[in-house]
């Protein structure tokens with residue numbers, strides 16, 4: 653479906669390049685929910701935003717992203733506009749308030765459809781009604797302005813709008829972060845329903861800093877650290893048998909239900925994430941890694957397949 657090879661995306665600043673995505677490779681298969689997890693600032697949003705549109709200071713420094721065999725990193729703005737919403741659709745982070753406040757939902761949807769060459773208004777209206785029903789919203793919502801909707805409703809409308817033109821890939825960047833637990837669960841269930849039952853989209857990339865959420869929804873997970881992918885594998889392996897020291901730290905830092913914080917301090921990850929203007933040498937985790945040895949400070953670890961479909965970039969697991 654989507655194959656990303658050695659992708660590098662930097663930000664140009666007066667002090668130098670911020671290496672936000674620095675040689676990341678992965679593939680997203682048809683029918684799967686691919687989760688991406690990692691601490692704030694590790695490059696998750698940069699990675700997926702760069703697939704849609706790059707504007708200064710964001711610069712594509714190298715690598716490719718093949719969507720159905722075609723490299724989408726070489727498209728210009730006009731070509732992008734054609735594939736956006738029809739082949740690849742993104743719900744960007746912080747997009748809850750991105751819906752045009754001066755238009756009703758049906759007008760927002762119609763503008764989008766028109767831009768993509770649709771001429772039959774009734775066809776689009778009926779699709780909108782059907783999709784609103786699918787996300788358990790009343791048809792009346794089509795006549796409402798974004799401001800009339802609650803956060804959970806708005807997120808569902810954003811899902812409907814992003815998938816209305818049946819894109820192959822839907823990218824959801826932190827779409828549950830601003831919601832309460834009930835609404836989070838509803839959104840996760842809807843994503844699952846969209847891909848596994850209704851098959852509205854072929855694949856979903858689901859981004860979250862909360863790796864625990866992925867346990868419930870993702871088929872496979874990629875863990876990122878400081879602009880790099882450090883571990884990729886089936887969800888069950890990543891959650892139950894995390895292999896990279898960073899994945900282990902990330903999972904250990906999750907709050908658990910029933911834990912008594914007076915007796916047991918939450919095990920945070922020691923140290924700070926590195927500044928990506930001048931990332932650490934060798935393995936970027938080495939200043940924070942409990943297992944770091946000399947080689948980790950000098951040589952960057954390669955991604956190695958340690959068991960079928962389970963990849964880890966760490967010197968402890970080299971050949």
Ligand SMILES: Nc1ncnc2c1ncn2[C@@H]1O[C@H](COP(=O)(O)OP(=O)(O)OP(=O)(O)O)[C@@H](O)[C@H]1O
Pocket residue numbers: 663665670672690691692693694695696697698699709745826861928
């Ligand atoms: N417009 C920009 N100009 C310069 N640097 C940027 C810009 N946007 C992001 N960055 C930097 O790029 C790095 C990656 O940021 P990004 O937003 O991709 O991380 P993220 O993993 O999505 O974080 P979060 O979990 O907080 O959403 C960070 O160091 C950030 O400061």
Ligand SMILES: [Mg+2]
Pocket residue numbers: 696697698745825826
């Ligand atoms: Mg982000």
